[in-house]
Amino acid sequence: AQSVAQPEDQVNVAEGNPLTVKCTYSVSGNPYLFWYVQYPNRGLQFLLKYITGDNLVKGSYGFEAEFNKSQTSFHLKKPSALVSDSALYFCAVRDRSGGYQKVTFGTGTKLQVIP
């Protein structure tokens, strides 16, 4: 069975500071990994994904994520946080080894950027 853990329910960061939202995963094979963002009263929007290749993935709105196979992690990062980045962030995984049809999401991390 596949699983995703987002260990922090909430992350607070000052505007202009770097931010990190953590995600670890468990799959039986190799993963496809995704980050989505949800603004209040909206559906989820895709931010970035890791498929293969370079471990550092760049996405929308200046976000990036680093895939670490040995630590089974896929942390979301941004060098300088904006107040408009405040939202709920979800990490998701698909196991490419035959089980890719199922998608498992983490419980979400609320990011609060303080002016």
Next chain:
Amino acid sequence: EAQVTQNPRYLITVTGKKLTVTCSQNMNHEYMSWYRQDPGLGLRQIYYSMNVEVTDKGDVPEGYKVSRKEKRNFPLILESPSPNQTSLYFCASSTGGQGHYEQYFGPGTRLTVT
């Protein structure tokens, strides 16, 4: 405009009264899926469909049914809703293939069962 639409957006109903939440996408996507979002539990997959007439259970399928008669539509059916199905529901779609495509989400349907 490429989009996933859901109807209704808000629904209050009573226990046992059958209901259907519709989902439609205009991107010719093969893969469609339903999720429920609950506080502290994140998104959990209810059912997914790889293509027309191909559906399978996700992690929390009990109490739900789906059908995929047309590529663009993927309705979620609650035959006998119960209060524990009160939740925020999202439909999503993506290109098929080997699973590395991102999903596009609808705006959500907030369901309350009393």
